[in-house]
Amino acid sequence: MTVDAWRGLGPLVRLAARRDRLRLPVWTLVFAAIVAFSAKATVSLYPDVASRVIASAAVNNTPSLVALYGRIYDPASLGAVSMIKMVAFGASLVAILVITTVVRHSRADEEAGRTELLRATVVGPYAPLTAALVIGVSASVAIGGAAALGLAAAGLPAVGSAVFGAGWATTGIAFASVAAVAAQLARSARAATALAAATLGGAYLLRAIGDTATADGHWVSWLSPVAWGQQARPFAGDRWATLSLPLLFAAATTAVAFTLARRRDLGAGLIADRPGPPNAAPRLRGPLALTFRLQRGLLIGWLVGFTVLGLVFGNIASNLDGLLDSPIAREMIRLLGGTSSLTDAFIAAELSILATVTAIYGMQTVLRARSDETDGRAELALATTVTRPRWIGAYLVVTLLGVTALLAAAGLAAGLAHANNTGRAADIGRVLGAALAHLPAVAVLIGAAAAIVGWLPRHAAATGWGTLVAVVVLGQVGPVLELPRLVLDLSPFAHVPRLPGGEFAAVPLLWLALAATLLAALGVVGFRRRDLS
Incomplete structure (x- = not known):
């Protein structure tokens, strides 16, 4: 050299x-x-x-x-x-x-x-x-x-x-x-x-x-x-x-x-690429099937990780007495979990953390649309009969299905591990439902990512990840620092019921789902109106 x-x-x-x-x-x-x-x-x-x-x-x-x-x-x-x-x-x-x-x-x-x-x-x-x-x-x-x-x-x-x-x-x-x-x-x-x-x-x-x-x-x-x-x-x-x-x-x-x-x-x-078949199978025809095929490996890796984390957290939840012997520690867990039961509060706090990590997957997947656009793959797809809303919509659908699968895997694994220790089969459904309750909040961040890709394409990565970091900091650190409620409410996760153990409220989840839908629609409109990069 x-x-x-x-x-x-x-x-x-x-x-x-x-x-x-x-x-x-x-x-x-x-x-x-x-x-x-x-x-x-x-x-x-x-x-x-x-x-x-x-x-x-x-x-x-x-x-x-x-x-x-x-x-x-x-x-x-x-x-x-x-x-x-x-x-x-x-x-x-x-x-x-x-x-x-x-x-x-x-x-x-x-x-x-x-x-x-x-x-x-x-x-x-x-x-x-x-x-x-x-x-x-x-x-x-x-x-x-x-x-x-x-x-x-x-x-x-x-x-x-x-x-x-x-x-x-x-x-x-x-x-x-x-x-x-x-x-x-x-x-x-x-x-x-x-x-x-x-x-x-x-x-x-x-x-x-x-x-x-x-x-x-x-x-x-x-x-x-x-x-x-x-x-x-x-x-x-x-x-x-x-x-x-x-x-x-x-x-x-x-x-x-x-x-x-x-x-x-x-x-x-x-590592040489494996040659594929000369013609695509019927299940791979269309932007939705193609997007899922491209994201399949990434999703499988995340599913394995979330299942393992769910099993670990479900087992830990049944062994809290020695770990949190300090009254102050117990109070902090209740503050993060939002319920009076220490075990339920711990599960709620850990599910909240997993939900924010799920949002990382969602942000990463939606921003793939922007990278495919800059790399020229979007132009190739849109040169066919595929419309712009259909192309960007495929990313949104695959991302939403992916985050749903991640939350379900973590909730089911944690519920099974916790129920195995407590002997109560009902804990499986309680923990699984608590995990899925975070889906509307994660969907809001997915919609925000779509809006950013649609209207701020040049700054999509910086703005998207910056938004996610701000939400994570507010959701995980804000309650412990006792920030004003007006500030905490800026995070979509602040409106999720603290389950299991807390009181279920459907109205906040419906508002979150509506906000996610509007943001996603805004992103589709923006992508349809602007030029490709």
Whole structure:
């Protein structure tokens, strides 16, 4: 390799940074705010060592919690207790953001033809991939640094906060390299993202298996890049040396990525596409069938994840006594869940979180319509007898069916797990109904995404994700901070009945459904009236 292979790297990095000038800073602030708020809230939840020891024992003795979050290695440490949900799980969220960022600036640009245009100038063959990695690594370091500052500002020890932030940063760097390899193997951005995300899911599963195998952990955990940041044990030993593992992994995997890049043609992937039949089956004819076929793999992955989360939360709901021994903790769960029964309040709070995550899927799927438009696929479809309302309507229908399936899967799994522990079959229907009650609120965000695509196409991604972030912050943080009711009502989730345990009210759900319909119709009208991009 010569220096010319990286010619043009500086301008490409500046171009990628400009494209993400809003997206990455916003997510960095969101991650920092989440960990700072969690740390601050835990101070009042577990104010003394005795309460923290009891909570730690409840977590470490609940296999479903250990599988989901990991173990608390220092029961007396406030930081270890407060960050148990954020060490591995939060690092995985950072990894997802970094994966999408690297794929966006590598395989997605290549698929859209932008890389070919750049390579026609004085840009070296390795400059585009290197620029994508520079942005991914920079985002990881920025998020890790912001999280460390947020934890220190919340009153946690500075060294432990630095180890926590470094764990997030190194995990993000490790999966930036995984995304770089996936971008060489797959021929499309969607396939590359799915491949890297599947690797992340497998790593998280290995960590869960290792953490639940023995009380001191198992060697299987050390096979997972997700577990390395956790094994640095922030606030419970602060083992800096462990963080060299994800960096060594990233260096080796990045070398593999560049080796693969040298072996393939521009625009091609090393995993060959399977040739399809010469004629489409009758079930694939039409925009609705095509849209579902394109989203099928993504939906299956989300369904598996939601089913697992539902089973975990349903099992946890029956083991709350030790976990929430503090009266303040119980009161906070009731505040988030909105019911007097602690178990029902916990289920309601967790279903609310799953509903907001479902909205992420909905926003992502609707915004696919915009990416298909900019990539020219919409123009090909609309050149046939397919009308614009029919084309954009297919995305809305598939998205609505998808979020319904996700909520039903989570609610059914949680209901089955909870009913298995309580022995009451009626709990299945109660929890399933509580999950589906969030559907109108999720539909409002889907309608908002459609309106944004229809009327603000150039700013669809930034406006759509910004709206979702604002709703998530209001819905999850607002009740605990006791924000004014007028502010909380801006979130559609504020109007969902707190089920199970709360009083069911149909009128707010009908208003939400009406708002979702009007927003979706507004989006269809806007898409019909404007020019294609």
